[in-house]
Amino acid sequence: MRKDERELNGKKVLSAMEHIDPDLITEAEPGKVPASRIVKLSSNKSWLYAGICAACALVVGGITLGVALSNRPGTEPGSYLASQESESTKQGTESSEGLLALETGHEKTDPSESSPFESEPVTTEIPETEPPVSELEATTDPKISESKDDESRPVPYSPDWDIAAEEGLKYDKPGAGEINAIEPGASDALIHDTISGHDTEVEGEPYPIDIEPIVEPGSSGGETEAPEDPSDKFGILTAGRWNDNNNWGFFKNLVTTEAIHFPAYGLNPVFRSAVTVKDESGSSVKGIKVEAVYSDDDSLIWSAVTNKEGEAYLFLPESENRSWKIKAYDTEGNAVYAGTDVYDLPGKPEDGTPDSQSRTRKQPEELELTVETASRSYKKTQVMFILDTTGSMGDELTYLQADFGKIMERVEADGVSYSWNFYRDEGDDYVTRINGFDTDVNNLKKILNNESADGGGDTPEAVAQILTETMSNAEWDADSVKIAFLIFDAPPHEGTENQITAAVAKAAEQGIHLIPVVSSNSERETELFGRALAIMTDGEYVFLTDDSGVGDSHLEPIIGDYEVQKLGDIIVDIINEYAVIPE
Amino acid sequence: MDDMQLIDLYFARNEAALSETESRYGSYCMSVASRILPLRQDAEEVVNDVYLSLWKAIPPERPDNFKAFVARVTRNAALTKLQHEKRQKRGGGVIPEAIDELAEVLPSGTDPQAVLEEKELSDLISRYLREQTVTKRKLFIQRYFYLLSIEDLSAESGLTKSNVKVTLMRMRNDLQEYLEKEGYKI
Structure with missing residues (x-):
C-alpha cells in the first residue's frame, strides 16, 4: 500500500x-x-x-x-x-x-x-x-x-x-x-452528526482530574543522568525502529530519487515481489515456503516463509533475458502451488515482440496465491542475539548486560529460548563465538556477562563470518518463530559480498527475521546494509538514537517519522510481535 | 437535573445550560482534550470552544447520549486544534501513530466498490467491538477514540505496554478480516 x-x-x-x-x-x-x-x-x-x-x-x-x-x-x-x-x-x-x-x-x-x-x-x-x-x-x-x-x-x-x-x-x-x-x-x-438511538441514563458525575500541590522539581531540572550502578542502567539506551517493507512506496521513492542506493555489501532489496498466500476461505496461510524460480530450469532464485499475515517477500536479480515463476510448499515440503504464469525479471528490455508466446508478464510487485493447505502451527520462539564485541561496542554491551534479564521477564511469548553469539575480527582473541539456544536465564546471563568489549581496530568486522555461522546453525527449528538481533556498529569487510548474500538467503529460506540494531558511529553504508538485511528477511531496522546521551553520536537514518523508545522496550515489543503469544 | 432536562435548557436558549454543562462535564472535556493536546492552555481553549459549539449545535441536535456527544465534540475540536497548530514533533505523537496503526485495517481502496461510507464503517466497527470482551473493547476505543498513549493505556488497563501493543495489533488484524468478511472488497 x-x-x-x-x-x-x-x-x-x-x-x-x-x-x-x-x-x-x-x-x-x-x-x-x-x-x-x-x-x-x-x-x-x-x-x-x-x-x-x-x-x-x-x-x-x-x-x-x-x-x-x-x-x-x-x-x-x-x-x-x-x-x-x-x-x-x-x-x-x-x-x-x-x-x-x-x-x-x-x-x-x-x-x-x-x-x-x-x-x-x-x-x-x-x-x-x-x-x-x-x-x-x-x-x-x-x-x-x-x-x-x-x-x-x-x-x-x-x-x-x-x-x-x-x-x-x-x-x-x-x-x-x-x-x-x-x-x-x-x-x-x-x-x-447523527447519533445512534440509545436511551442511556448518564449520571453526569463530574469527571475527576487530579489536583494536587506542586512538587518542586529536582535541582537537575529534570535532566537524565546515567546512574552509577550498572544494575540501575536498565532502559537507558534509546532507539527507533523502522520497517521498510511496510513503507514500500516510501522506500522506492528514496531509491528512485537516489537518496539511498543499493547494493549494500552485496545486498540489493530493491526488486521485491510481495506474495500473499491465502486458503480458499480467504484466511492467511502462515509459515509455508514460497519460492521464486527461474522459469527455464526451475532453479531457485529466492525462498521465503510466509509471516503472520500470510506474506512472503521474494527478491529478484536483474536479468535481461530470463524470467521467473512462483512455487509454494506446505509445512511438510510438498508442493501446493506451481505457477504457470511467467514474469519478467527486472532489467528485461521492452522488445515489443509481437509473438505473445515469447512475451512474459511484467514483474509483479504484489501477488496473491490461493492454496489448499493449513498454516504452520508455531509453538515455540527462538531468539538469537548476535553482538559485535569489539572495543567500540563497550557502552552497548554494558547496557545489554544490565537489560537482558528484564527483557526476558517482559517477553510474554511461550516457549522462548535464547542464544548469545559474539564476534570480533581476524587477529582478535576470537573471530566468532557461538552458543546454543537455552531457556535458563542464569546460564544466559553468565554467557553474556563473561563478555567484554575489546579488539577491532579497523572499521569493518567479521560480519560475514558470524552471519554464515549463525544462519546455518543446526539448532534453528522449523516449527519455531525465529528472530535474530544483530547488534553492531561496523560493516562487513569488502570482498565478502557472496558470503553475506548466501547467509541472508539462508535466513530468509528458514523464516529467520533479522533485526539489525545499529549503534553509534555508524556510517550511511552500514545503515543501508542493516536495512537491506531487515527487508530481505522480513525483519525490522532498529537504530540507537542520541536521546539517551550515552555513547557517541548516532547517525540519523533516512526514514519517515518514528518514535523514540527505550531499546529494551523495542526488543521486547519486537519479540512479542513476532512470537507466539498466549491469549 | 438529568441530561434530557439539560438539553431542554439548550432548546430553551437558557444560558444555564452552559454553566450546567461546564459543571457536569467540564472536567470530562478537559480530560478528553488533554489526551490529544498536551499543552494545558490548548486544552482549556478547546474546552471553551466546545461549550460554544454545543450551544450552536443544540438545537437542532437532540443527542440521546449527551455525554458521548460532548466527548465527540471535544475530540473533534481537539483534533482540529492539533491540526491547526501543525505540531511536528519527531515521532509525531499519538495521532500519526494511530493513523499509521489503523492504515492496514482498510486495504487500499482502488476499487470503487471498496469505498465504504464513513457511517457504514462506523457501524461495522461498532458491531465488531460489541463482539469483543470488555477489556479489549475498552483498549481499542481508548486508543482510537480517546487517543490515549500506549503508556496511558497500560496504566489504565493494568496490562504491560507490550501486551497492550500486541492486543491492539491483533484487534486491528481481526477488524480487517471482519471488514473483508462483511463484504468490504479489496
Whole structure:
C-alpha cells in the first residue's frame, strides 16, 4: 500500500471512530489524566507568559465586541443575534444578549474577577520516579525543550521542566479572537452528526482530574543522568525502529530519487515481489515456503516463509533475458502451488515482440496465491542475539548486560529460548563465538556477562563470518518463530559480498527475521546494509538514537517519522510481535 | 437535573445550560482534550470552544447520549486544534501513530466498490467491538477514540505496554478480516 493510501485509510478509520455507538464511547471512558501527560509552561518562561497573559487581558479588555464579530470567520454571531433578535419573543432577545455576553465575556470582565468558565490553575504532583526518557510522544514541545537545553546534544525531556513556577499564576482565558480556533467546517460537521438511538441514563458525575500541590522539581531540572550502578542502567539506551517493507512506496521513492542506493555489501532489496498466500476461505496461510524460480530450469532464485499475515517477500536479480515463476510448499515440503504464469525479471528490455508466446508478464510487485493447505502451527520462539564485541561496542554491551534479564521477564511469548553469539575480527582473541539456544536465564546471563568489549581496530568486522555461522546453525527449528538481533556498529569487510548474500538467503529460506540494531558511529553504508538485511528477511531496522546521551553520536537514518523508545522496550515489543503469544 | 432536562435548557436558549454543562462535564472535556493536546492552555481553549459549539449545535441536535456527544465534540475540536497548530514533533505523537496503526485495517481502496461510507464503517466497527470482551473493547476505543498513549493505556488497563501493543495489533488484524468478511472488497 502506498504511503498516501496508508495515511488516507488510517485517517478514515480514525474519523469513523467518532461515530461509533455512543454507549461504547461512554463505557470506555478512561480514568484520570496522568500527571506526566499534562504539560505546563516551562518555569523558565513563566514570567514571560504571565506578562503576556496580563497584557492580553488588558488588550482584550479594551477590544470591543465589533472586533470579535468582524474577525470571526464563517461564524457570525452578529447574524445569529440578528436572527434571534428578529424573533418577537422576549426570551429570544434575552438569549441573544446572553450569547453576546458569553462570546465577549472574556474581554468584558475584569481579569481579576472570576469567570464562570475560568478554572483555577491546575497543578499536579510530579511523580518522584524518573519519568521515562523515551516517552516523548505527548510531552515534547520544541519551545520548552529549547528553553531548557543549552547543550548541543538533545537532553531527554522531563515533565519536571514544565511546572508552573509561581503560586497564583493565573492562566487567563484566551480572548474572543482566539475562539476562532474552531474552524467553521468542524461546527458544520457537528450540526449534521447523527447519533445512534440509545436511551442511556448518564449520571453526569463530574469527571475527576487530579489536583494536587506542586512538587518542586529536582535541582537537575529534570535532566537524565546515567546512574552509577550498572544494575540501575536498565532502559537507558534509546532507539527507533523502522520497517521498510511496510513503507514500500516510501522506500522506492528514496531509491528512485537516489537518496539511498543499493547494493549494500552485496545486498540489493530493491526488486521485491510481495506474495500473499491465502486458503480458499480467504484466511492467511502462515509459515509455508514460497519460492521464486527461474522459469527455464526451475532453479531457485529466492525462498521465503510466509509471516503472520500470510506474506512472503521474494527478491529478484536483474536479468535481461530470463524470467521467473512462483512455487509454494506446505509445512511438510510438498508442493501446493506451481505457477504457470511467467514474469519478467527486472532489467528485461521492452522488445515489443509481437509473438505473445515469447512475451512474459511484467514483474509483479504484489501477488496473491490461493492454496489448499493449513498454516504452520508455531509453538515455540527462538531468539538469537548476535553482538559485535569489539572495543567500540563497550557502552552497548554494558547496557545489554544490565537489560537482558528484564527483557526476558517482559517477553510474554511461550516457549522462548535464547542464544548469545559474539564476534570480533581476524587477529582478535576470537573471530566468532557461538552458543546454543537455552531457556535458563542464569546460564544466559553468565554467557553474556563473561563478555567484554575489546579488539577491532579497523572499521569493518567479521560480519560475514558470524552471519554464515549463525544462519546455518543446526539448532534453528522449523516449527519455531525465529528472530535474530544483530547488534553492531561496523560493516562487513569488502570482498565478502557472496558470503553475506548466501547467509541472508539462508535466513530468509528458514523464516529467520533479522533485526539489525545499529549503534553509534555508524556510517550511511552500514545503515543501508542493516536495512537491506531487515527487508530481505522480513525483519525490522532498529537504530540507537542520541536521546539517551550515552555513547557517541548516532547517525540519523533516512526514514519517515518514528518514535523514540527505550531499546529494551523495542526488543521486547519486537519479540512479542513476532512470537507466539498466549491469549 | 438529568441530561434530557439539560438539553431542554439548550432548546430553551437558557444560558444555564452552559454553566450546567461546564459543571457536569467540564472536567470530562478537559480530560478528553488533554489526551490529544498536551499543552494545558490548548486544552482549556478547546474546552471553551466546545461549550460554544454545543450551544450552536443544540438545537437542532437532540443527542440521546449527551455525554458521548460532548466527548465527540471535544475530540473533534481537539483534533482540529492539533491540526491547526501543525505540531511536528519527531515521532509525531499519538495521532500519526494511530493513523499509521489503523492504515492496514482498510486495504487500499482502488476499487470503487471498496469505498465504504464513513457511517457504514462506523457501524461495522461498532458491531465488531460489541463482539469483543470488555477489556479489549475498552483498549481499542481508548486508543482510537480517546487517543490515549500506549503508556496511558497500560496504566489504565493494568496490562504491560507490550501486551497492550500486541492486543491492539491483533484487534486491528481481526477488524480487517471482519471488514473483508462483511463484504468490504479489496
